[in-house]
Amino acid sequence: MRASSGPGVPSHQQLLETLERWRRFPGMERMEPGEGRFALTFDDGPDPDATPAVLDALDEAGAKATFFLVGEQVQDHRELALEVAQRGHTVGVHGWRHVEHDGLADPEGDLSGVLAVVGAASPLARPPYGRFSEASYAICLGLGLRPVYWSGWGCDWEPIPAQRIAELVIRDLAPGAIVLLHDSARYAYRDSALATAEALPAVLDAARERGLEPVAL
Numbered sequence: 001m002r003a004s005s006g007p008g009v010p011s012h013q014q015l016l017e018t019l020e021r022w023r024r025f026p027g028m029e030r031m032e033p034g035e036g037r038f039a040l041t042f043d044d045g046p047d048p049d050a051t052p053a054v055l056d057a058l059d060e061a062g063a064k065a066t067f068f069l070v071g072e073q074v075q076d077h078r079e080l081a082l083e084v085a086q087r088g089h090t091v092g093v094h095g096w097r098h099v100e101h102d103g104l105a106d107p108e109g110d111l112s113g114v115l116a117v118v119g120a121a122s123p124l125a126r127p128p129y130g131r132f133s134e135a136s137y138a139i140c141l142g143l144g145l146r147p148v149y150w151s152g153w154g155c156d157w158e159p160i161p162a163q164r165i166a167e168l169v170i171r172d173l174a175p176g177a178i179v180l181l182h183d184s185a186r187y188a189y190r191d192s193a194l195a196t197a198e199a200l201p202a203v204l205d206a207a208r209e210r211g212l213e214p215v216a217l
Helices: 012-024 051-061 071-076 078-086 107-118 134-142 162-171 194-209
Strands: 037-043 066-069 090-093 178-182
Touching: 037 051, 037 194, 051 078, 051 194, 066 071, 066 078, 071 078, 071 107, 078 090, 078 107, 090 107, 107 134, 162 178, 162 194, 178 194
Parallel strands: 037 066, 037 178, 066 090
Antiparallel strands: none
16 A cells, blocks of 8 residues: 555555554455456445446446445445446445444444445445454454455545546556545545546556456455
């Protein structure tokens, strides 16, 4: 996990604190690197703003991905959540609300609530901001969910153009990489997540040139 620059990007101290959480609460940071595979993952949806465009870009390239869904977003956009799965992508849980787990009064309700609407076809979980609390981590494991983090990102919660998002992702493309992106701007610093969809063709072209196959977790 590398830092970048710009407003809203985690400070060096925040990154160190997150990595310490990952040490205390282990999860999947990378896939097995065999056969040149890597994973694109999308947080914070489903959202009519950009989820359809992301799905179309993935379809155009014949790529599969993993979507970590927010319960309140699923509640608002149920048909779009179904479409994500129907197009052959893996679905994971990202909490009922997009809040820091340290501030959750009812972490069990948050995780079990989103699990109820997302379903348990793929028992993967990623906490908002990549940080579990001690309580939420224990509940996650107790619910049979596998924690997932990442090894690369596009800093696409920021209002940066598609070209910059692609550059940041491409620098981290390698066998086994798990890339963090977002298909909603609801919890971000930008007004729309369409730049993420627009970045995908360049990312997927670069992956193809490197002999990397994008797969769902």
